[in-house]
Amino acid sequence: NRLDLAFLVDASGSVSDEGWNATRQFVKDFSSQLSVSATEVHVAVVTFSEDASVILTLAQGQSQTAVDAAADGMPQTFFRTFTNRGLDAVRDVIFTDGNGVRTSSEVPRLLVVLTDGRSTRPDLTPPAAESLRLEPFNVQIHAFGVGDLIDLTELERISGSPDRVSLVTNFSTLSAVGVNEIASAACGNSVAPVVAPTAQPTTLPTFQPSAGPTGSPTGSPSATPSASPTLRLTPGPTHQPSASPSISPSTSPSTSPTRSPSQSPSSSPTALPTHFPTSPPTAVPSVLPTRSPTTPPSFVPTTQPTASPTMSPTLQPTSTPTEAPSVAPSRTPTSQSPTVRPSAIPSLHPTFVPTNVPSHHPTTSPTSAPNTNAPTPIACVN
Helix, strand or coil, rough: CEEEEEEHHHHHHHHCCCHHHHHHHHHHHHHHHCCCCCEEEEECCCCCEEEEEECCCCCCCCCCHHHHHHHHHCCCCCCCCCHHHHHHHHHHHHHHCEEEEEEECCCCCEEEEEECCCCCCCCCHHHHHHHHHCCCCCEEEEEEECCCCCCCHHHHHHHHHHEEEEECHHHHHCCCCEEEEEEHHCCCCCCCCCCCCCCCCCCCCCCCCCCCCCCCCCCCCCCCCCCCCCCCCCCCCCCCCCCCCCCCCCCCCCCCCCCCCCCCCCCCCCCCCCCCCCCCCCCCCCCCCCCCCCCCCCCCCCCCCCCCCCCCCCCCCCCCCCCCCCCCCCCCCCCCCCCCCCCCCCCCCCCCCCCCCCCCCCCCCCCCCCCCCCCCCCCCCC
């Protein structure tokens, strides 16, 4: 059967090296279960983070060899998760005349979205997805969410239906199960797999549970629970509990943090910063700064400053100054260069290089080099 299939994969900084390798394998495994050829299934690949990158067009992806080479060679671009820009690229480049797309009335269109987090622009992402699903594009979307930081509601709005959302616990459990069902839903009929099904079930669970539980659980729990619990518990918990509780609890809680931070910070930060900082800062800063600063500053600054300064200065300055100064100065100046604009109150010690504009009040001691732009205004005393 014929199908125009596109992959839109998350290449943002939250995806680990292992996760990125699993993403590449997923694209290859998924497409290899379909008949990729010049006359049947055509495949395109687009990545997104800060911007979108077209890796393979439908005109280029007409053999499994071409798909495998594109998947192996696609680079991870890191940075933030602008899902909307990826969806825009799929609409404006992949499913547009001139890049190999076939008429939607003759060949069904399917977009598989793979992401491990919520979009940086949740206001723009659902409308971008809806524009793909409607006339004249008529693209069916199936979304895969990996891990605990995904936004299930956003994925459902991207796909247009909860039935077209699949959840997995982490990239190590990501596999191309359910390919035939997903492709069939897009085609409206059966899509013959390349490889015949195995006589025995797979070791990984299906994305949707069976009507009744199995006698013994799978090694990894299913993303969605069955209506009734299994007779024996899984080694790890499911994302959502079953309608009825299991006889015994799981041996350990989930290993990923909650989507929103706890009221009190952890004793040490995560390897990557959370999308939103905790109300009080952690005792030790994260390797990378949060996108917005905490209300009180951290005890020790990050290596690079935040995009906007905290309301109060840190006890020690960052190695690189912020673009705008804090309302009150730090106790000691930055080591490299001053901020572009001075703080309202001078620092206790001057910077090594003067600011471009003087502060409203002079420092207690002069800078090592004078300010040549304008003198510091001093009020007259009667």
